[in-house]
Amino acid sequence: MASPKVFRSAFSERGNWYKGNIHSHTTVSDGNLRPEESAAAYKSRGYDFLALTEHNVFTSYDGKFGSDFVTLDSFEYNFVMDEGDRREFHLNVFPTGDRASFGHMQAFEPRQMKGGDYRVVQAAIDEFASRGCLVMLNHPSWSMNELEDVLPLSGLFAMELYNHSSSFLENMGGSIALWDALLRRGKRLWGTATDDNHNLHSLRSPYSDSFGGWICVKAERLDAASILSSLAEGSFYSSTGPEIFRFEIEGDRASFECSPVDRIHLSADGRQYQTAASKAGKGELRAFSARLAGDEKYVRMECVDSWGRRAYTNPIFLG
Numbered sequence: 001m002a003s004p005k006v007f008r009s010a011f012s013e014r015g016n017w018y019k020g021n022i023h024s025h026t027t028v029s030d031g032n033l034r035p036e037e038s039a040a041a042y043k044s045r046g047y048d049f050l051a052l053t054e055h056n057v058f059t060s061y062d063g064k065f066g067s068d069f070v071t072l073d074s075f076e077y078n079f080v081m082d083e084g085d086r087r088e089f090h091l092n093v094f095p096t097g098d099r100a101s102f103g104h105m106q107a108f109e110p111r112q113m114k115g116g117d118y119r120v121v122q123a124a125i126d127e128f129a130s131r132g133c134l135v136m137l138n139h140p141s142w143s144m145n146e147l148e149d150v151l152p153l154s155g156l157f158a159m160e161l162y163n164h165s166s167s168f169l170e171n172m173g174g175s176i177a178l179w180d181a182l183l184r185r186g187k188r189l190w191g192t193a194t195d196d197n198h199n200l201h202s203l204r205s206p207y208s209d210s211f212g213g214w215i216c217v218k219a220e221r222l223d224a225a226s227i228l229s230s231l232a233e234g235s236f237y238s239s240t241g242p243e244i245f246r247f248e249i250e251g252d253r254a255s256f257e258c259s260p261v262d263r264i265h266l267s268a269d270g271r272q273y274q275t276a277a278s279k280a281g282k283g284e285l286r287a288f289s290a291r292l293a294g295d296e297k298y299v300r301m302e303c304v305d306s307w308g309r310r311a312y313t314n315p316i317f318l319g
């Protein structure tokens with residue numbers, strides 16, 4: 001007798017798509033735009049939500065930038081490293097309920113990571129998580145976080161797989177290989193694309209670090225609680241260009257739909273995974289249905305458009 005087909009989707013069944021950037025800086029920390037200027041710029045580009053993640057300063061704007069534009073309460077927590085330790089550890093912290101009870105403009109003292117002991121980072125993750133916060137590891141590539149730095153950490157809900165500012169301005173923003181290495185070792189954390197923009201160059205400059213990496217969240221409503229709940233569940237995809245509409249696994253087939261692209265890849269925890277390709281520059285692909293081997297621990301999909309811009313699903317865990 002054939003076994004029943006199991007259906008899994010990467011995205012919530014109900015809801016709408018909302019586009020947002022969950023990592024940015026303003027004049028409250030080391031950015032060049034004022035919070036209201038940054039919110040207005042994102043709003044004018046069709047974004048639905050924004051997190052103003054200032055260095056060690058919590059902000060909560062609560063509907064200040066219009067009823068149709070959501071700001072997520074948040075901050076970026078940094079550590080002080082020993083002299084000569086070139087690494088950094090930066091965490092984005094998003095309270096999900098009222099347990100955190102941080103106040104607008106509340107400052108946090110950065111902890112010293114003495115002797116490079118990862119337990120200092122773990123203690124901070126544990127403290128924020130115990131107060132109901134989602135904690136994300138930021139730009140591990142730029143931070144020079146190697147696999148051994150990240151593998152011992154637990155309690156992270158996500159890591160940045162693409163950080164636009166460090167990718168665009170320093171070519172150190174991509175962390176896909178690290179993400180896959182963690183997933184292969186059984187870590188379950190979502191991948192995000194963000195801007196981490198500081199706007200040291202104007203929005204019209206070729207060096208502008210805004211609007212290059214974002215997430216699209218499928219959430220029931222456009223409010224902070226729904227967006228955070230979808231973030232926690234992984235009901236979102238990351239993009240530097242293409243749109244993703246569907247990623248599902250039914251039985252032994254994975255199906256994927258997106259805006260026109262040149263290539264679609266299916267990746268898993270082994271080799272010999274599959275690719276659909278159209279002629280480079282043609283952007284003729286909109287869907288891919290691939291057969292799974294059956295022993296995958298996780299499967300994720302990624303597409304590349306004619307300009308080399310990519311979009312990434314979160315993994316569906318099978319093992």
Ligand SMILES: [Zn+2]
Nearest residue numbers: 076090138139
């Ligand atoms: Zn950072």
Ligand SMILES: [Zn+2]
Nearest residue numbers: 023025076196
């Ligand atoms: Zn940052």
